[in-house]
Amino acid sequence: MCGTDNPASINKSSLPSANGNGTRSPTCSSDHVLNLEQGDPAVFESYWRKMGDRCTMVISGCQLMSYISDFTNICWFMEPEFEEAVRRLHCVVGNAVVDDRYIVVGTGSTQLYQAALYALTSPGGPEPVSVVSAAPYYSSYPEETDYLCSRLYKWAGDAYEFDKNGTGPYIEVVNSPNNPDGTLREAVVKNRGDEGKLIHDLAYYWPQYTPIIRLADHDIMTFTFSKSTGHAGSRIGWAVVKDKEIARKMSKFIEMSTLGVSKDSQQRAAKIMGVLCDGYQNCKSANKSDDLFFEHTRQIMAERWERLRQVVERNQVFCLPKYPKQYCLFSGELIEPYPGFAWLEAKEGEEIDSQKVLRGSIKVQGRTGRRFGVAEKYVRISLLSNEEVFKEFLERLSTIKSMSSNGH
Amino acid sequence: MCGTDNPASINKSSLPSANGNGTRSPTCSSDHVLNLEQGDPAVFESYWRKMGDRCTMVISGCQLMSYISDFTNICWFMEPEFEEAVRRLHCVVGNAVVDDRYIVVGTGSTQLYQAALYALTSPGGPEPVSVVSAAPYYSSYPEETDYLCSRLYKWAGDAYEFDKNGTGPYIEVVNSPNNPDGTLREAVVKNRGDEGKLIHDLAYYWPQYTPIIRLADHDIMTFTFSKSTGHAGSRIGWAVVKDKEIARKMSKFIEMSTLGVSKDSQQRAAKIMGVLCDGYQNCKSANKSDDLFFEHTRQIMAERWERLRQVVERNQVFCLPKYPKQYCLFSGELIEPYPGFAWLEAKEGEEIDSQKVLRGSIKVQGRTGRRFGVAEKYVRISLLSNEEVFKEFLERLSTIKSMSSNGH
Numbered sequence: 129m130c131g132t133d134n135p136a137s138i139n140k141s142s143l144p145s146a147n148g149n150g151t152r153s154p155t156c157s158s159d160h161v162l163n164l165e166q167g168d169p170a171v172f173e174s175y176w177r178k179m180g181d182r183c184t185m186v187i188s189g190c191q192l193m194s195y196i197s198d199f200t201n202i203c204w205f206m207e208p209e210f211e212e213a214v215r216r217l218h219c220v221v222g223n224a225v226v227d228d229r230y231i232v233v234g235t236g237s238t239q240l241y242q243a244a245l246y247a248l249t250s251p252g253g254p255e256p257v258s259v260v261s262a263a264p265y266y267s268s269y270p271e272e273t274d275y276l277c278s279r280l281y282k283w284a285g286d287a288y289e290f291d292k293n294g295t296g297p298y299i300e301v302v303n304s305p306n307n308p309d310g311t312l313r314e315a316v317v318k319n320r321g322d323e324g325k326l327i328h329d330l331a332y333y334w335p336q337y338t339p340i341i342r343l344a345d346h347d348i349m350t351f352t353f354s355k356s357t358g359h360a361g362s363r364i365g366w367a368v369v370k371d372k373e374i375a376r377k378m379s380k381f382i383e384m385s386t387l388g389v390s391k392d393s394q395q396r397a398a399k400i401m402g403v404l405c406d407g408y409q410n411c412k413s414a415n416k417s418d419d420l421f422f423e424h425t426r427q428i429m430a431e432r433w434e435r436l437r438q439v440v441e442r443n444q445v446f447c448l449p450k451y452p453k454q455y456c457l458f459s460g461e462l463i464e465p466y467p468g469f470a471w472l473e474a475k476e477g478e479e480i481d482s483q484k485v486l487r488g489s490i491k492v493q494g495r496t497g498r499r500f501g502v503a504e505k506y507v508r509i510s511l512l513s514n515e516e517v518f519k520e521f522l523e524r525l526s527t528i529k530s531m532s533s534n535g536h
Numbered sequence: 537m538c539g540t541d542n543p544a545s546i547n548k549s550s551l552p553s554a555n556g557n558g559t560r561s562p563t564c565s566s567d568h569v570l571n572l573e574q575g576d577p578a579v580f581e582s583y584w585r586k587m588g589d590r591c592t593m594v595i596s597g598c599q600l601m602s603y604i605s606d607f608t609n610i611c612w613f614m615e616p617e618f619e620e621a622v623r624r625l626h627c628v629v630g631n632a633v634v635d636d637r638y639i640v641v642g643t644g645s646t647q648l649y650q651a652a653l654y655a656l657t658s659p660g661g662p663e664p665v666s667v668v669s670a671a672p673y674y675s676s677y678p679e680e681t682d683y684l685c686s687r688l689y690k691w692a693g694d695a696y697e698f699d700k701n702g703t704g705p706y707i708e709v710v711n712s713p714n715n716p717d718g719t720l721r722e723a724v725v726k727n728r729g730d731e732g733k734l735i736h737d738l739a740y741y742w743p744q745y746t747p748i749i750r751l752a753d754h755d756i757m758t759f760t761f762s763k764s765t766g767h768a769g770s771r772i773g774w775a776v777v778k779d780k781e782i783a784r785k786m787s788k789f790i791e792m793s794t795l796g797v798s799k800d801s802q803q804r805a806a807k808i809m810g811v812l813c814d815g816y817q818n819c820k821s822a823n824k825s826d827d828l829f830f831e832h833t834r835q836i837m838a839e840r841w842e843r844l845r846q847v848v849e850r851n852q853v854f855c856l857p858k859y860p861k862q863y864c865l866f867s868g869e870l871i872e873p874y875p876g877f878a879w880l881e882a883k884e885g886e887e888i889d890s891q892k893v894l895r896g897s898i899k900v901q902g903r904t905g906r907r908f909g910v911a912e913k914y915v916r917i918s919l920l921s922n923e924e925v926f927k928e929f930l931e932r933l934s935t936i937k938s939m940s941s942n943g944h
Binding site for chain 1: 581598604644676687795847
């Protein structure tokens with residue numbers, strides 16, 4: 129799932145401004161707050177710009193007008209071209225099993241998360257089913273679980289805590305690589321027999337962020353166009369589902385929630401994924417690897433992490449997680465993870481409010497660890513901005529010499 | 537709100553098949569079930585085909601990638617071009633006040649209905665707020681209200697019944713013109729002081745379906761691209777909202793539900809609405825009125841109703857509602873409503889199951905009155921199919937000579 133929520137709470141001085149071609153250019157003057165709270169994937173825009181008109185989508189006024197895509201599919205509002213592109217993309221990347229699996233399209237993986245909660249629960253239970261995820265967990269899970277005060281399910285917090293003290297039926301969300309801290313994860317709650325069900329949120333399980341350590345094969349796996357290729361504005365996600373009845377219930381949820389998913393965006397996603405996959409089929413030569421999406425964007429992420437680690441090590445105020453190199457099935461190499469977020473931890477003391485310090489001293493807006501279920505000495509910073517904003521962030525970060533002397 | 541739900545339950549022999557340009561052609565052979573249960577707006581496709589490339593949308597691979605459209609707007613995920621087009625469209629048609637009102641974009645009006653329920657309720661009440669609508673009410677309201685078993689609100693059925701016997705806080709949904717029966721409506725529950733709140737679902741309050749009898753000015757009014765221009769596949773709706781806090785809460789709901797609304801579809805809707813409005817500004821001459829969307833489509837609807845009434849009067853098995861002519865502010869004439877659905881009532885007896893009869897005798901799939909909270913002698917039939925399907929429907933309907941001898 130994405131790393132963007134509650135953007136309306138951001139100071140307006142950090143607003144991006146629109147330019148002519150539908151993208152936004154940032155304001156980087158030192159007076160302005162640098163908004164790195166959301167995971168808006170602007171970093172990938174330059175790649176798609178370089179692709180020129182190869183991904184251009186043309187839709188005439190009389191196309192895609194019906195509600196219906198294919199009544200013979202459980203997910204009747206899914207464009208066949210979209211399903212085909214999703215299956216092809218997973219085959220090219222090798223990050224998830226799709227053969228003999230159902231695909232369900234959603235309005236972003238946000239909707240699919242809720243569809244999965246609906247599909248895994250039933251009315252009439254004595255208590256809502258507990259929904260848990262290991263802390264630090266994605267900050268939007270609690271809100272997305274509880275905002276409608278459902279009797280079907282309720283947010284129950286940290287999965288480690290639930291493993292020790294929780295009882296009754298539960299759903300564990302396994303976010304891998306995890307947002308905010310980038311770790312590859314497995315389920316935490318153990319030995320509960322049939323009481324537990326799993327949702328695997330694999331939004332960041334793509335080669336630009338992480339080694340592809342295995343072909344994922346879980347009951348419900350969710351992915352999003354926002355993080356795979358960077359097209360967040362299209363609001364397209366998909367789930368790969370083992371069980372037919374679960375796929376049917378998830379589709380039913382989306383029918384009741386939004387009566388389907390934008391066909392315009394499904395077709396656009398199919399086109400863009402198709403061009404991406406064509407790249408791998410047409411130009412396998414090493415010379416051209418910069419033209420390939422995952423190689424190109426992984427290179428950008430690797431460079432960003434190198435620059436970031438240099439600054440963080442130099443000023444000795446924060447530390448960053450260390451990630452082990454692992455063998456990547458996609459690249460055939462031992463490689464490091466390069467997560468989409470920096471999960472900064474203040475070195476100085478347990479009670480430091482890192483978000484407040486960054487905001488107060490260098491006008492950088494991150495998201496506090498508290499929102500992820502952990503201490504406020506942690507802060508999450510998006511590394512997915514465009515280059516100008518990322519560079520400005522590093523410059524500002526390099527000016528912090530200690531936590532206590534910086535507006536705390 | 538639209539007239540499409542649960543299409544997956546339809547017999548597969550009635551499936552539309554895809555043709556090359558993203559639209560679907562029906563199968564009309566007499567062996568096949570004619571699916572007129574959903575309100576899929578295929579009738580408008582020919583108009584947009586005639587428009588050629590004037591409405592063609594072109595999006596390059598690097599555009600519309602951000603989650604964010606405009607942080608200065610309460611509805612931060614709404615494309616400014618979409619908002620502008622919506623305001624302009626209402627100004628051209630004169631069907632709703634938009635000055636000093638907030639616009640909230642949604643993934644179809646289905647999502648906006650739920651956003652409104654969320655915005656009009658608060659956690660912690662002793663009982664869920666009752667949601668009512670006058671029977672016959674839109675068949676999806678009950679399910680869309682109750683599927684998540686919310687503690688915030690619950691479906692409470694017919695508003696007339698609630699007016700007599702109901703107590704406590706409530707939300708009344710006023711669907712005008714009403715789906716299924718096409719009547720222009722006002723709120724039913726009276727004299728409850730501050731206990732009641734209203735949602736006006738004005739999906740069909742457009743000149744092709746109804747005289748525009750006044751400039752609507754209600755607290756929350758919802759509209760949809762599906763029924764205004766016929767672009768159901770784009771899943772775009774909007775609400776016109778008086779109160780800032782309600783607009784904020786509705787936007788918050790959409791943020792939590794789907795983290796915004798497809799920008800591709802918002803931009804496409806803006807383009808299509810813009811071309812529609814340009815028509816009115818550029819060719820006001822009467823000679824060219826067939827080029828104007830509402831005149832053209834109203835003419836089609838008027839012809840369909842004339843042909844339908846002839847068949848229904850001839851075979852004397854069903855009756856149809858009679859609608860009074862009313863003065864239309866848009867056309868400046870006294871005109872009849874031409875609803876998107878035929879609301880057929882069996883003449884013979886109270887206990888007739890009209891849906892079953894149509895299905896059994898002429899293989900036409902409608903939706904039973906039961907789903908709309910009334911007797912099963914009623915059945916709703918979509919009049920929004922393409923011409924081939926509509927013609928086939930009339931031919932089959934003309935063969936029914938009595939209810940009892942037709943497979944009941």
